[in-house]
Amino acid sequence: MDQKQVYIETYGCQMNVADTEVVLSIMGSNSFGITDDASKADVIFINTCSVRDNAEARVFQRLATLKQYKKLNPGVVIGVLGCMAERLRTELIDKRNLVDVVVGPDEYRKLPELVDEAFAGHKGIAVKLSRVENYDDILPLRTDGIGAWISVMRGCDKFCTFCVVPFTRGRERSRSLGSVIGEVERLSAEGYKEITLLGQNVNSYHDGTNDFPDLMAAAAAVDRSIRVRFMTPHPQDVSDKLIGAIASTPNICASIHLPIQSGSNRVLKQMNRTYTIEQYLALVATIRAAIPGVALSTDIIAGFPGETDDDHRATIDTLMRVRYDGAFMFKYSPRENTKAWDMGDDVSEEVKVRRLTDIIEVQNTIATEINALLVGSTVEVLVEKVSAKSSDEWMGRTDNNKFVVFPKAGAAIGDMVNVKIHKANSATLMGTIV
Ligand code: SAH
Ligand code: SF4
Ligand code: F3S
Numbered sequence: 001m002d003q004k005q006v007y008i009e010t011y012g013c014q015m016n017v018a019d020t021e022v023v024l025s026i027m028g029s030n031s032f033g034i035t036d037d038a039s040k041a042d043v044i045f046i047n048t049c050s051v052r053d054n055a056e057a058r059v060f061q062r063l064a065t066l067k068q069y070k071k072l073n074p075g076v077v078i079g080v081l082g083c084m085a086e087r088l089r090t091e092l093i094d095k096r097n098l099v100d101v102v103v104g105p106d107e108y109r110k111l112p113e114l115v116d117e118a119f120a121g122h123k124g125i126a127v128k129l130s131r132v133e134n135y136d137d138i139l140p141l142r143t144d145g146i147g148a149w150i151s152v153m154r155g156c157d158k159f160c161t162f163c164v165v166p167f168t169r170g171r172e173r174s175r176s177l178g179s180v181i182g183e184v185e186r187l188s189a190e191g192y193k194e195i196t197l198l199g200q201n202v203n204s205y206h207d208g209t210n211d212f213p214d215l216m217a218a219a220a221a222v223d224r225s226i227r228v229r230f231m232t233p234h235p236q237d238v239s240d241k242l243i244g245a246i247a248s249t250p251n252i253c254a255s256i257h258l259p260i261q262s263g264s265n266r267v268l269k270q271m272n273r274t275y276t277i278e279q280y281l282a283l284v285a286t287i288r289a290a291i292p293g294v295a296l297s298t299d300i301i302a303g304f305p306g307e308t309d310d311d312h313r314a315t316i317d318t319l320m321r322v323r324y325d326g327a328f329m330f331k332y333s334p335r336e337n338t339k340a341w342d343m344g345d346d347v348s349e350e351v352k353v354r355r356l357t358d359i360i361e362v363q364n365t366i367a368t369e370i371n372a373l374l375v376g377s378t379v380e381v382l383v384e385k386v387s388a389k390s391s392d393e394w395m396g397r398t399d400n401n402k403f404v405v406f407p408k409a410g411a412a413i414g415d416m417v418n419v420k421i422h423k424a425n426s427a428t429l430m431g432t433i434v
Helices: 014-028 053-072 083-088 108-119 165-169 177-189 212-222 240-248 265-271 277-290 309-322 349-372
Strands: 005-010 043-048 077-082 101-103 124-126 147-151 194-198 227-231 255-257 295-302 326-331 378-386 393-398 403-407 416-424 428-433
Touching: 005 014, 014 043, 014 077, 014 108, 014 147, 014 194, 043 053, 043 083, 053 077, 077 083, 077 108, 083 101, 083 165, 101 108, 108 124, 147 177, 177 194, 177 212, 194 212, 212 227, 212 240, 240 277, 265 277, 265 309, 277 295, 277 309, 295 309, 295 349, 309 349, 326 349, 349 416, 378 403, 403 416
Parallel strands: 005 043, 043 077, 077 101, 101 124, 147 194, 194 227, 255 295, 295 326, 403 428
Antiparallel strands: 378 393, 378 416, 393 403, 416 428
């Protein structure tokens, strides 16, 4: 009997990337094969994101193009997984005669059964959120060989008023430290060079006995030649203990992504971010004093409901005060059922665009200035992959998460090399191996 082949495409955050590896593992151990060619697939999964409207729009566009595969092979099963599955549910099946299965983030164990039923002509949906599911016992199917994502907690209890994640991912729950460490040991034996501990709110990790700094310290102790990163912490839960663990552990990378969202206390309050600018800036000062050379990055939202020009100026002012190494910058996108949805989307598109452009300009100037200081210096880089721009060049990252591009010069993926920097822009350093 020939084996059914599964193809999967992943949208959204790293948590989705990690979930895709869980899904492939579940399908693989239920006698499905895996293909990276959609036209050869018997099952096509799209693992989706709902965080902003444009993320969903991209998936809808992609779904429209999937019709061709149904035409090619009417028996193909099309599944929508992830956050849009959780948010839109039966709508995804009802509104178009295309989708056969809809499965939310906590129900992936049901996929083989639902797919089998779909082969028999029955559409299926599973979107219950769980308080306990963390796929602790499932070994994700990884193919990278160098960098691994390890999902250590799921869900989010923070309920920032703009955010759909608590609704699509459900309540916070953590894996046991033992199971995470077992995974790190296996990755070390397989020759992995970098791990990133993942969670929507990763530093609220707690397995009943161990907190997040305990987990980080234990993960880093498994193999001192493995770099340890983490994503994404919430500023409220960045403890002195966590800062101490990063500062005192050489293989925990000196880079922290610390989403601020806005520089205005009034807006932060409306967002339910639970910190003030003063508290946030004090935290930044503590981090910088404890971890020399630490790189900080952030997320910013432009045009939250009620945001005034003064609020916007406060955000710009905060960017200039903190001087982040990098930032992800977004236009506010209203999400149904969130608290902010009820506040009305009252900042016009034009003003949102102008503010976002402002923010991007200021941030890019700062990042360019920070990176220019590295020209002439030599940095240690883990070689990760071929550069997107040239097949003669490698791309890698420094300990503090700077992207570096350089001619291959005999180095191989997975090597740690010293690169002398000749040029820099806001996002990338360019140099040669010394
Ligand atoms: N748990 C993480 C990631 C959340 S989603 C965190 O708290 O940082 C990643 C980023 O998307 C958020 O930090 C926020 O800046 C942005 N985001 C979330 N909802 C949004 C919305 N409705 N409109 C615009 N940006 C949004
Ligand atoms: Fe969303 Fe806030 Fe939770 Fe991050 S902390 S996932 S922004 S609700
Ligand atoms: Fe998107 Fe869901 Fe991640 S909404 S950002 S894929 S948790």
